[in-house]
């Protein structure tokens with residue numbers, strides 16, 4: 001009787017582990033694996049979560065080019081080169097459409113990238129970063145207008161970390177979408193080799209309804225020329241699981257085996 005319970009438990013735990021491993025692969029990834037010095041506009045094709053190529057929007061004179069080497073960070077898989085964005089107006093951006101819609105009520109989406117501001121023209125820098133084009137308020141992950149720290153902007157609400165955008169950083173945002181106001185959690189330079197619970201968030205927003213999104217923008221805005229360039233790489237969007245390490249299979253298995261034993265003890 002007890003052996004049967006252990007067997008059933010082990011099968012259940014193995015099934016759960018299978019889901020966990022699969023969940024670690026990102027649904028959408030942009031490594032900017034394009035030719036060095038190429039123009040970003042028009043790069044990329046439909047597939048692997050994307051609906052098409054990068055497309056120039058806003059100020060037509062914005063330059064966005066591919067440059068080597070790509071950005072890297074411990075425990076983040078990287079490939080190819082990176083993108084360098086040079087804004088030349090008050091509202092400039094490049095857009096790329098996703099093949100799926102994210103942020104539906106009841107879902108959790110992780111968005112991450114590597115980024116760095118390239119000069120210290122703070123007084124002329126308005127905002128820059130990765131924008132999720134939303135059905136409600138949208139979300140900018142990067143630097144707010146006239147700010148200087150990594151942070152998130154949702155509607156008219158913004159929060160900052162203590163890390164300057166001049167410092168190359170791994171940015172991770174978790175969007176827990178529900179009806180009404182969603183929960184946005186920001187980490188700057190988290191250690192992905194540790195569990196999510198072991199990494200202290202830099203900031204959180206819990207008062208804004210983000211809505212859904214099905215495209216991303218590389219945003220930039222300046223009030224004076226030249227403004228601040230920035231580079232970005234390894235953009236990842238996933239609603240299939242956390243980028244943080246999941247609990248060790250061995251400890252989960254031990255937990256799974258211990259549960260029926262405890263149940264049997266209690267049943268006596």
Ligand SMILES: [Ca+2]
Pocket residue numbers: 030031032033070071078079080081082233234
């Ligand atoms: Ca890259």
Ligand SMILES: [Ca+2]
Pocket residue numbers: 177178179180181182209210211
């Ligand atoms: Ca919502």
